[in-house]
Amino acid sequence: MTVERRIRVGAWEVTLRWPAPATGGPTEMTIRPHPDADLRLVSRGLTTGTLRAVPLPELTSDVLHSTSTRTPPVAEAREIRRMVEAAPRPGRKGRPDEFFALVAAVYSAYVDLGHSNPVHMLAEACGAPWRAAANWVHLARKKGFLSPTPERRPGGAPTPKTTRALGSR
Structure with a gap:
């Protein structure tokens, strides 16, 4: 079983996947043009700004807390x-x-x-x-x-x- 989160970053749709239960960051990330994206923006390709805009710490924290089945020991x-x-x-x-x-x-x-x-x-x-x-x-x-x-x-x-x-x- 995997946990998947999809977000839009500018002209791009970013899909991140974690194993469940998650114990760290995502094991897979896919970036594709968003179906509604402006083709001029897509034709420029991915930029470092797009990659930096992916809120990885927040998404990872959310997934870690949502998939944990453990309680404090x-x-x-x-x-x-x-x-x-x-x-x-x-x-x-x-x-x-x-x-x-x-x-x-x-x-x-x-x-x-x-x-x-x-x-x-x-x-x-x-x-x-x-x-x-x-x-x-x-x-x-x-x-x-x-x-x-x-x-x-x-x-x-x-x-x-x-x-x-x-x-x-």
Whole structure:
């Protein structure tokens, strides 16, 4: 299933398509002359001004919010907070797999909800410093609980390892 939005920009009809549920920008964009367009404008071709006039951030935000089926992960964030309070400095043994699986689940839920800074949302929900939450996400990804993304970009989805670690939650 895909989500499609059509808009008119000057003499052009722009069609954008996102996979559903959307987790980022469109995966396809088609630009054609609008049926009612002035042929003189169409004959000039596409311009950078036409491309700049496509309100991509607004359309993407609208689609992200309309296709998200997730709700804020309040219970999972509370569990992360409880685990951190029980062992604020876990030492050499580190945190258990369940902790990183929860981090992956909460982080990816904020990504799916369209938050521009899901690490900040994770930190806020867990009552932790931003730097700690960023490290947890990094470790969750490194340990295989969160799928890879382009460097320094929010995103990623829980992996099958996350599902196994969380069991019947």
